[in-house]
Amino acid sequence: MQESMSYECRHMGGYEFDLAPIGGPIPFYGTWVCKVHENYNNNVYTCECCKFDRDGMICCHILKVMKEVRVYDIPETYILKRWTWDAAAVLGETGGSEKPKLR
């Protein structure tokens, strides 16, 4: 969320957005202008950085576009069970002697 504030969102027409860094390189992304596509019909956003596909976490570029288009609730598609409080039930034992402590 914090990194999303370091980008300017430019609407390129249709459902295409360019995210340009403001004020210098961004950690892990540098000065790369990232492209995000919004599929308005099913709340699916694709970003060419592919962070969600790689890490299972939504990227700062998509968060910025969501804010621009006034999406205030993160779509269920982007909330993987492994990042929720129910993760232990989904993942099972961690292999260690203790179960993960969840609040």
Ligand SMILES: [Zn+2]
């Ligand atoms: Zn991205």
